[in-house]
Amino acid sequence: MPAREVITIDDPADPRLADYANLTDADLRDRERLGLQPAFIAEGEPVVRHLINSRFPVRSVLISPDKRGRLDDLASSLPEDCPLYLASPAVIRGIVGFPFHRGVLACGSRLPNPEPLALAASCRALVICEDLCNPDNVGAVFRNLSALGGSGCGVLLSPRCCDPLYRKAIRVSMGHALRIPFATLHPWPDGITALRDLGFQLIALGLTPRSRPLRDLDPAGFARPALLVGSEGPGLTESAIAAADLCARIPMAPGADSLNVAVALGVALAHLVTPR
Numbered sequence: 286m287p288a289r290e291v292i293t294i295d296d297p298a299d300p301r302l303a304d305y306a307n308l309t310d311a312d313l314r315d316r317e318r319l320g321l322q323p324a325f326i327a328e329g330e331p332v333v334r335h336l337i338n339s340r341f342p343v344r345s346v347l348i349s350p351d352k353r354g355r356l357d358d359l360a361s362s363l364p365e366d367c368p369l370y371l372a373s374p375a376v377i378r379g380i381v382g383f384p385f386h387r388g389v390l391a392c393g394s395r396l397p398n399p400e401p402l403a404l405a406a407s408c409r410a411l412v413i414c415e416d417l418c419n420p421d422n423v424g425a426v427f428r429n430l431s432a433l434g435g436s437g438c439g440v441l442l443s444p445r446c447c448d449p450l451y452r453k454a455i456r457v458s459m460g461h462a463l464r465i466p467f468a469t470l471h472p473w474p475d476g477i478t479a480l481r482d483l484g485f486q487l488i489a490l491g492l493t494p495r496s497r498p499l500r501d502l503d504p505a506g507f508a509r510p511a512l513l514v515g516s517e518g519p520g521l522t523e524s525a526i527a528a529a530d531l532c533a534r535i536p537m538a539p540g541a542d543s544l545n546v547a548v549a550l551g552v553a554l555a556h557l558v559t560p561r
């Protein structure tokens with residue numbers, strides 16, 4: 286390890302690890318009512334590396350002994366005032382309250398989200414999520430957008446969406462929820478139409494009578510696409526669809542019900558957005 290202090294923790298009740306101790310995502314987010322900085326947890330080495338290289342401050346890192354020899358560069362990239370804790374798997378399990386096998390955890394501090402229209406103005410493509418409550422789907426949205434869009438892309442969320450900084454959402458995103466900018470769009474759904482004034486073409490993905498096959502849309506005609514996706518099952522609400530410029534569907538085999546929202550989004554991104 287580099288020449289910095291590594292603090293060994295033997296007691297799961299050690300107060301220095303209170304950030305990790307059996308706290309739910311909601312508890313971590315709601316710390317402001319206790320006069321504390323709202324926080325979130327990053328889980329696994331790739332995700333922790335994304336956190337270190339993100340805009341979010343790193344409060345601390347907790348590793349198990351089997352990861353110690355591989356994390357020299359990770360430790361050297363941490364701020365000097367960021368503590369690095371070492372604990373056995375049994376102690377970590379006692380601290381976090383669930384079986385943990387990835388060997389690396391980190392706690393990050395939340396920052397205020399960007400103003401949604403300011404975020405949109407800085408983007409060349411957007412994904413707009415309505416009421417995605419499943420953290421797996423929210424995380425997959427960010428992973429898809431990072432891979433198939435890349436730089437210059439952002440995510441806008443309806444107020445009832447799952448928080449992208451929930452531990453599972455970050456993990457499923459492979460850390461890209463820490464890199465892709467996001468904001469909550471208010472008012473909903475009326476705020477969607479304001480994106481048109483910024484030059485976005487609003488494309489709702491859904492199975493409606495007026496939906497056009499995705500393959501019929503010429504990508505060259507969509508310089509600034511904004512893709513609207515809805516929750517599993519009900520899909521986009523009628524009001525969100527009404528706010529879009531057009532609806533698109535992905536042709537499927539006879540008898541097929543639908544695609545998972547993250548899969549459908551990936552297909553649409555690959556067709557309409559050029560990765561950069």
